[in-house]
Amino acid sequence: MATGNYGTIRPADVSVEDVEILYSYTPNRELITSVELLSLDPAEVLIPVTTPNNTNEILGGLYTLKLPTSVFGSKGFYSIIIRPKEIRTTIQDCGVLIDNQDVKGLAFDMNQIPTELQNRFENGNLVGYRIEYLKEVTGTGQDKIQNLFRIITSNNRALPITQNQGNDNASQAYTFNDNSTTVFCTLTPSSAPSIKPNAVPFIGNPLQGVIITNTFFNPVMLEIEMVEYDDESLAYALYSNQTKSLDDGIYTIYNFGNQIYKQYNLFEVKDQFTGKPLYEVREQKFTIDPTKDFDDITNF
Amino acid sequence: MEYIRKKISLENYTIRSIPKSILITNAEGKTIIDESNPKYFYGKIPDYRVDSNGDFILNSFGQKILNTINIDLYITQDIDDMGLFTDKSFVPSNATLPFPPTNFNSFSYGRLAGAPLNFYLTGSNTLTGNTDDGYLNQVRSYRVDTNGNAIYVPFLNTSDDSKNLFNGVIGESLNKTIYKIGSNPIEVSQYQQGAISEINSGVEFTTYKKKYTKAIDEYGKNISFFKTEFKSNSGGWDINNESLSAIIKKEEYLGVVFKPEVKSVVFINRGVADIFERHAILSELKTTNDIDTNRGGKVRI
Numbered sequence: 001m002a003t004g005n006y007g008t009i010r011p012a013d014v015s016v017e018d019v020e021i022l023y024s025y026t027p028n029r030e031l032i033t034s035v036e037l038l039s040l041d042p043a044e045v046l047i048p049v050t051t052p053n054n055t056n057e058i059l060g061g062l063y064t065l066k067l068p069t070s071v072f073g074s075k076g077f078y079s080i081i082i083r084p085k086e087i088r089t090t091i092q093d094c095g096v097l098i099d100n101q102d103v104k105g106l107a108f109d110m111n112q113i114p115t116e117l118q119n120r121f122e123n124g125n126l127v128g129y130r131i132e133y134l135k136e137v138t139g140t141g142q143d144k145i146q147n148l149f150r151i152i153t154s155n156n157r158a159l160p161i162t163q164n165q166g167n168d169n170a171s172q173a174y175t176f177n178d179n180s181t182t183v184f185c186t187l188t189p190s191s192a193p194s195i196k197p198n199a200v201p202f203i204g205n206p207l208q209g210v211i212i213t214n215t216f217f218n219p220v221m222l223e224i225e226m227v228e229y230d231d232e233s234l235a236y237a238l239y240s241n242q243t244k245s246l247d248d249g250i251y252t253i254y255n256f257g258n259q260i261y262k263q264y265n266l267f268e269v270k271d272q273f274t275g276k277p278l279y280e281v282r283e284q285k286f287t288i289d290p291t292k293d294f295d296d297i298t299n300f
Numbered sequence: 301m302e303y304i305r306k307k308i309s310l311e312n313y314t315i316r317s318i319p320k321s322i323l324i325t326n327a328e329g330k331t332i333i334d335e336s337n338p339k340y341f342y343g344k345i346p347d348y349r350v351d352s353n354g355d356f357i358l359n360s361f362g363q364k365i366l367n368t369i370n371i372d373l374y375i376t377q378d379i380d381d382m383g384l385f386t387d388k389s390f391v392p393s394n395a396t397l398p399f400p401p402t403n404f405n406s407f408s409y410g411r412l413a414g415a416p417l418n419f420y421l422t423g424s425n426t427l428t429g430n431t432d433d434g435y436l437n438q439v440r441s442y443r444v445d446t447n448g449n450a451i452y453v454p455f456l457n458t459s460d461d462s463k464n465l466f467n468g469v470i471g472e473s474l475n476k477t478i479y480k481i482g483s484n485p486i487e488v489s490q491y492q493q494g495a496i497s498e499i500n501s502g503v504e505f506t507t508y509k510k511k512y513t514k515a516i517d518e519y520g521k522n523i524s525f526f527k528t529e530f531k532s533n534s535g536g537w538d539i540n541n542e543s544l545s546a547i548i549k550k551e552e553y554l555g556v557v558f559k560p561e562v563k564s565v566v567f568i569n570r571g572v573a574d575i576f577e578r579h580a581i582l583s584e585l586k587t588t589n590d591i592d593t594n595r596g597g598k599v600r601i
Contacts, residue, residue, distance in 0.1 A: 008378075008379050009376050009377070009379070010376065010377050010379065011375070011376055012376055014375065014377075045368075061375060062374055063372070063373045063374075063375055064371070064372055065370070065372075065373055066368035066370050067369040067370075068366055068367070068368055069313055069345045069346070069347060069367040069368065069369060070367075072369055073313065073345040075310060082375070215377070216377060217375045217376065218301065218302060218376055218377060220301065220303075220304065220373060221301055221302070222303075222305070222371070222373075223304070223306070224306045224307075224308055225306070225308070226308055226309075226310050227307055227308070227310065228310055228311060229311065230307070230309035230311065232309065232311070232312075233309060233311045257316070259316035259317055260316060260342075261316060287332075288318070289332075290323050290332065290333050291330075291331050293318070
């Protein structure tokens with residue numbers, strides 16, 4: 001016997017069909033109300049990058065997140081969670097293999113799985129998926145059993161067979177059969193430790209709700225702060241072209257493309273009786289005067 | 301879960317162009333923007349891409365292109381596992397490789413799928429070389445002749461573990477002394493009785509009495525010493541000392557995490573500062589591992 005560990009970090013080449021994207025928005029950090037999570041369609045917003053010489057081959061690791069400005073166009077904080085897709089179903093049965101009674105596992109009914117996800121339940125496709133459990137009695141607080149998960153080590157279509165154990169307590173066992181719509185999954189850990197052979201780990205109960213999640217990539221959370229100004233826009237005020245119309249007092253700041261970025265009215269506030277200047281005012285102008293186009297002004 | 305923070309300026313997506321086509325003259329004869337014009341996007345972030353004329357940019361299918369804020373992400377998958385492994389006999393697949401790949405070296409290839417055991421077997425070989433026997437003190441003699449040369453008793457075992465090891469001279473002549481270090485005593489006994497012609501175990505040294513080896517020491521000084529040759533026979537790897545087995549991981553130990561053991565080659569020489577230092581070190585030895593840790597007056601960290 002030897003102790004060993006192994007591991008690596010690989011660029012994920014997960015299909016967007018196996019991804020789930022949630023987001024929330026708060027205009028500021030002082031919001032008191034609870035966060036509401038909304039969904040985004042990964043097929044529309046998450047685009048995998050392909051290899052340079054083969055557009056049909058995913059590069060792996062690099063994805064472009066295309067956030068629609070119709071949703072993400074407000075100033076504030078957007079939290080985006082990119083996580084493996086969840087499949088929710090119920091355990092059909094817990095049983096053993098008829099030829100190998102030591103191998104315990106869970107049975108799922110493929111007909112309960114949404115059609116577009118049923119191919120995940122074909123033989124061997126669920127290996128590495130994580131199973132989390134929901135409480136069998138809901139409405140008692142937290143519905144999910146926290147800090148409990150199991151990993152699927154194999155899945156195969158299997159047929160339930162009633163076996164007679166010599167008394168009235170007949171229990172079902174499973175035999176592999178590719179024509180069945182029942183899927184038998186083995187999990188880990190599912191065997192008792194040698195130091196306590198009767199302490200069989202919990203793997204679930206019949207009719208218990210479960211959440212089956214792939215482990216194709218590590219979840220990512222992005223906090224995107226949408227701001228009105230950055231270094232570039234502040235540089236407009238310092239270094240870009242500007243005009244001041246002496247006729248009407250309109251002060252215009254242009255961006256580096258000579259497009260009108262901001263306009264201000266410049267005026268003085270004078271004492272109404274003495275005419276003595278009291279203030280010099282720069283007030284932002286929200287109705288843009290298009291005649292202050294920089295190219296028109298300087299094209300003489 | 302990886303957490304990424306980004307700050308994005310909405311100004312990058314805000315339209316600042318004012319097409320000439322949306323300018324109108326009002327009743328006062330002043331040029332103003334027709335804000336009701338569908339091409340008016342100034343100061344807005346449109347849902348679809350527009351050009352500087354206020355027209356929607358279309359793709360090759362004639363469809364409007366969604367205006368998006370693009371962020372590149374690098375998504376990874378961690379594969380980590382830790383557990384207890386055990387060797388398990390197995391029946392290899394029938395589809396074994398007929399011959400090894402070109403320049404196959406089992407030490408660099410490691411396990412090769414479909415490779416039978418004979419790929420990993422290596423024949424015996426002999427390692428030879430020259431050395432200075434002045435550094436070898438396993439074979440000694442307390443008696444010297446009138447010329448000051450050591451008097452050896454052939455086949456006298458000077459090993460501290462004489463049951464398992466033989467250190468001693470196996471041949472002595474006017475020209476050379478032949479001795480063995482680390483040999484099998486049974487094999488030496490058989491050699492002494494003439495049952496075998498060569499002792500394969502251990503390292504055989506032959507020191508010549510009339511041949512010298514010239515060398516340069518670490519200070520660049522010319523030195524000379526009696527020429528000493530050594531050779532060691534390796535039995536190689538055969539079916540008696542090598543086998544193929546599968547390494548399996550015991551499922552019940554999945555997730556068993558061990559206390560990390562930090563090993564380092566960094567040493568701190570704590571020296572012997574005063575007469576109590578050695579006693580101070582001894583007081584720190586609580587376990588047998590501590591003896592190893594503090595070996596040689598050094599603390600291994």
